[in-house]
Amino acid sequence: MRRNMKTGNLFRPLVFMLTIAILMPTACCEHEMLVEKDAIFMSAQQTTRAIINDKNDLGGESVSNGTGFGVYGYKTANYSVPGEEIDIQVFTNTKVTASGTDDNYSWSYTPLKYWDRATYYRFVAYWPHITATAGSGAYVSHDANHIIKLNNLPCWQEVDGTENDWLISTSQKYASQYIDQDNGYVEFSFQHLLARIEIRAWYFGNEAKIPEITELSLGNSTYKVPDGTTVTSVSRDYTTSSGSNSWSPITYANNITLAETVQINAFSDYADVAPDPTDLVCEWLVVPFSATNCPLNVEYKIDGVSFAPVAIATSLGAIESGKKYTLTLKFNTITNSLELKELSVKDWVESGNSNKDVYNW
Structure with missing residues (x-):
């Protein structure tokens, strides 16, 4: 009888220990789930x-x-x-x-x-x-x-x-x-935070007479643009959801310039129908600024012959963050002339379009 009592006493702690062993993994897993759920x-x-x-x-x-x-x-x-x-x-x-x-x-x-x-x-x-x-x-x-x-x-x-x-x-x-x-x-x-300015070009007329842009700049000594050799800063107060970007004063220069000569190969048989695609001449990322009356200055050759530089009115106004400004030039290789064919201003990111292949074109 006493032996049975000892056996029972020994068995009860064993059952208790097994119960703890079974429950412990469950408690551990629940703790891990809570930690994972509360992670930022x-x-x-x-x-x-x-x-x-x-x-x-x-x-x-x-x-x-x-x-x-x-x-x-x-x-x-x-x-x-x-x-x-x-x-x-x-x-x-x-x-x-x-x-x-x-x-x-x-x-x-x-x-x-x-x-x-x-x-x-x-x-x-x-x-x-x-x-x-x-x-x-x-x-x-x-x-x-x-x-x-x-x-x-x-x-x-x-x-x-x-x-x-x-x-x-x-x-x-x-x-x-x-x-x-x-x-x-x-x-x-x-x-x-920045704006994007893109220059594109195409030509019409004699297909064998290929145009080249040898120098290109935006702005002049009267209507200036941000100076690419200097820096600025932008701040954002994030205590409020309605906060906006605040730019420090920027240094201005005579122009933004193209670094190298670009040959134009995009040709159209029709004077008023641009080829698809047109040629990319250059792109700039710029801080927001006022480009009102800033001219586009172009020096060019057609069929190897240089022509007088042209200052083209761009019709640009305020250059805003997140906007893409595309200036498309058209050469006429019959009259050896150049004109601004189109100014396009769009959101840099096309709203509502989730196709990544064209989302930021």
């Missing part, structure tokens, strides 16, 4: 393209060369109690990079941070990520009033493969909204 994830809108011509989208750029976007963000406790708000900085120039393949990119950063459900969050992101240290190139700064500033940006860049397409995006919501509505993600829809 980042993503870039898949169809946003930091693109000039054949460059990839943001994810492709990040995977291929390690570029990413930088994030600043803070949370506010007691958000709905005026005078008692407490701001706590959570992200300070955190670099977010992509992995994966086209249309299936995953964005990540380290160390991973987690939502505080009882607070309100504000974020700003910019592309491409740069250091927060002043130096010879561009750098980013941030102040106690939650204003981000991108410094030492060139006033204009000729598109030659070395240019930077600067982008910015903001987002703000209650933590509970990010968690419950967006699965813990902050999705940034980037906008272009």
